[in-house]
Amino acid sequence: MSEPMVKAEGVHKYFGRLHVLRGIDLEVEPGEVMCVIGPSGSGKSTFLRCINHLEKIDSGRLQVDGHLVGYRQRGDKLHEMRESEVAAQRREIGMVFQRFNLFPHMTALDNVMEAPIQVKGESKAAVRERATALLEQVGLSDKMSGYPSQLSGGQQQRVAIARALAMEPKLMLFDEPTSALDPELVGDVLDAMRRLAADGMTMVVVTHEIGFAREVGDTLVFMDGGVVVETGNPRDVLANPRHERTRSFLSKVL
Amino acid sequence: MTETDTAEPVRPETIKAVPVRHPGRWVSGAIVLVLAAMLVHMLFTNPNLDWGTFGKYFSQKEILKGLVATLELTVIAMAIGIVGGVVLALMRLSANPMLSSAAWLYIWFFRGTPVLVQLIFWFNIKALIGDISLGIPFGPTFITWDVNSLVTTFVAAILGLGLNEAAYMSEIVRAGILSVDEGQTEASQALGMRRLKIMRRVVLPQAMRVIIPPTGNETISMLKTTSLASTVAFTELLKAGEDIFNANYKTIPLLIVVSVWYIIITSILSVGQYYLERYYGRGSSRALPPTPLQRLLRGNLTTFHRRPPTPAVPRNPEVGGL
Numbered sequence: 001m002s003e004p005m006v007k008a009e010g011v012h013k014y015f016g017r018l019h020v021l022r023g024i025d026l027e028v029e030p031g032e033v034m035c036v037i038g039p040s041g042s043g044k045s046t047f048l049r050c051i052n053h054l055e056k057i058d059s060g061r062l063q064v065d066g067h068l069v070g071y072r073q074r075g076d077k078l079h080e081m082r083e084s085e086v087a088a089q090r091r092e093i094g095m096v097f098q099r100f101n102l103f104p105h106m107t108a109l110d111n112v113m114e115a116p117i118q119v120k121g122e123s124k125a126a127v128r129e130r131a132t133a134l135l136e137q138v139g140l141s142d143k144m145s146g147y148p149s150q151l152s153g154g155q156q157q158r159v160a161i162a163r164a165l166a167m168e169p170k171l172m173l174f175d176e177p178t179s180a181l182d183p184e185l186v187g188d189v190l191d192a193m194r195r196l197a198a199d200g201m202t203m204v205v206v207t208h209e210i211g212f213a214r215e216v217g218d219t220l221v222f223m224d225g226g227v228v229v230e231t232g233n234p235r236d237v238l239a240n241p242r243h244e245r246t247r248s249f250l251s252k253v254l
Numbered sequence: 255m256t257e258t259d260t261a262e263p264v265r266p267e268t269i270k271a272v273p274v275r276h277p278g279r280w281v282s283g284a285i286v287l288v289l290a291a292m293l294v295h296m297l298f299t300n301p302n303l304d305w306g307t308f309g310k311y312f313s314q315k316e317i318l319k320g321l322v323a324t325l326e327l328t329v330i331a332m333a334i335g336i337v338g339g340v341v342l343a344l345m346r347l348s349a350n351p352m353l354s355s356a357a358w359l360y361i362w363f364f365r366g367t368p369v370l371v372q373l374i375f376w377f378n379i380k381a382l383i384g385d386i387s388l389g390i391p392f393g394p395t396f397i398t399w400d401v402n403s404l405v406t407t408f409v410a411a412i413l414g415l416g417l418n419e420a421a422y423m424s425e426i427v428r429a430g431i432l433s434v435d436e437g438q439t440e441a442s443q444a445l446g447m448r449r450l451k452i453m454r455r456v457v458l459p460q461a462m463r464v465i466i467p468p469t470g471n472e473t474i475s476m477l478k479t480t481s482l483a484s485t486v487a488f489t490e491l492l493k494a495g496e497d498i499f500n501a502n503y504k505t506i507p508l509l510i511v512v513s514v515w516y517i518i519i520t521s522i523l524s525v526g527q528y529y530l531e532r533y534y535g536r537g538s539s540r541a542l543p544p545t546p547l548q549r550l551l552r553g554n555l556t557t558f559h560r561r562p563p564t565p566a567v568p569r570n571p572e573v574g575g576l
Contacts, residue, residue: 052444054440054443054444083449084448087443087446087447087448088446090443090444090445090446091445091446093444094444097437097440097441097444099437101435101438101440103438103456103460114445114455115445115446118447118451118455119445119446119447119451160441163445164444164445167446
């Protein structure tokens with residue numbers, strides 16, 4: 001049995017006095033696509049951000065590929081990681097944001113090339129080749145020299161996916177990647193994600209796209225009020241939700 | 255509707271109406287014209303203006319030397335101000351409470367006292383510190399310098415203007431940094447970038463769009479503030495003019511010489527700022543207007559008839575209402 005890519009045990013998170021995550025236990029196997037759905041405020045985005053330490057967890061254990069996120073264990077003591085160590089951990093984890101967060105002062109190609117050159121110190125020529133290939137993969141070979149403001153939302157999000165993939169991560173996190181898009185532009189982004197899943201990438205996807213979750217997801221997680229209410233095969237959960245809360249949520253979004 | 259065989263639809267008849275009259279514009283125009291005529295008349299006939307003296311001193315050696323000193327002072331003081339301002343802004347935004355309070359204290363002090371007082375202070379620094387020595391704090395010293403030989407009037411002027419400017423620049427830089435969306439930092443962090451690299455590669459280049467216009471303002475302001483250095487016996491443009499009119503009593507012509515030079519340099523700086531803003535505005539959603547040079551080349555510098563503006567960036571048909 002291989003080690004899980006993501007392993008959360010009793011993860012809690014507070015924002016001030018607000019108890020956002022109330023004990024999350026989840027495992028994501030390598031190559032698995034986990035989709036997380038739930039009403040807004042349920043803590044699903046917060047949990048995603050904890051996985052690459054954009055948020056610090058307050059209790060519990062969270063591991064990626066067998067390593068604690070943001071901490072080192074020496075004996076029975078936990079030590080906070082230094083910034084350089086956290087950064088090194090994050091290189092292995094790609095993240096795609098709801099609002100794209102492309103660098104507006106760089107062209108699409110430069111956006112994709114930035115991190116491999118600046119963070120990994122790779123040669124420009126090698127990175128350019130890989131970045132070009134990635135942008136072709138997401139169907140943007142004719143937009144490489146465009147600035148983000150000259151691209152549509154769907155195109156921007158596909159650049160963002162290429163930018164994350166350029167770091168050759170072993171895990172990809174998607175935080176509502178299609179929620180800020182016009183409905184007609186959603187398809188291209190979902191196609192890019194579908195291809196990524198077919199290539200065997202481990203993915204955690206916070207989404208409202210129930211169709212995508214049913215079709216591409218290996219596991220569906222329903223979160224509400226900071227806890228995992230229900231988890232299982234997407235088709236089973238969507239067809240026969242076991243919990244009343246899941247049923248009422250699905251009846252509203254389906 | 256008229257029946258026509260052409261594919262072009264017939265353009266409906268344009269409304270012909272009597273335009274609104276603007277008598278106020280005629281009256282104000284007349285007043286401005288009369289005032290302008292009086293001014294021009296005065297410029298040519300007032301003997302106290304003495305254009306002969308103006309012409310004689312405008313490019314005189316002492317004045318030009320003073321001009322160069324003013325430019326040197328402006329450039330060096332602004333360089334200290336900008337570098338110091340960036341450092342102070344980063345300190346203030348730092349998570350380290352010692353650094354942020356030290357920066358706060360610096361800004362509080364240097365903004366809280368007049369720059370003229372600071373200039374005179376640096377000029378008289380000898381009265382506070384006799385010598386500067388290199389050594390172990392509270393221990394033995396190795397080398398000692400006399401403060402008067404270190405702090406010449408030029409150094410006093412640079413310290414006074416530059417350190418004061420740093421306090422103002424730091425607030426401008428800080429505002430620029432805060433104007434950059436938090437998501438930019440998060441995206442960079444998620445890519446494994448570290449704080450200083452994020453600042454240098456992602457945040458500051460975007461903050462520049464906000465930082466450049468007030469910095470241009472500060473530079474123009476600095477050009478003129480350097481004239482305060484004349485009070486600490488540093489010979490810049492104003493002092494050069496003063497030295498001459500103290501000898502020949504031609505005060506007004508020489509003040510005009512000095513003023514014209516300030517206006518010329520200010521105008522050049524404004525043009526430089528315009529192009530700098532364009533450079534840092536690249537990638538922003540607004541289409542850049544053509545530069546005066548581009549307009550000149552296109553041969554329509556004076557366009558009076560309206561034409562639809564041509565966007566500098568070809569619009570993408572796929573761009574929706576996002």
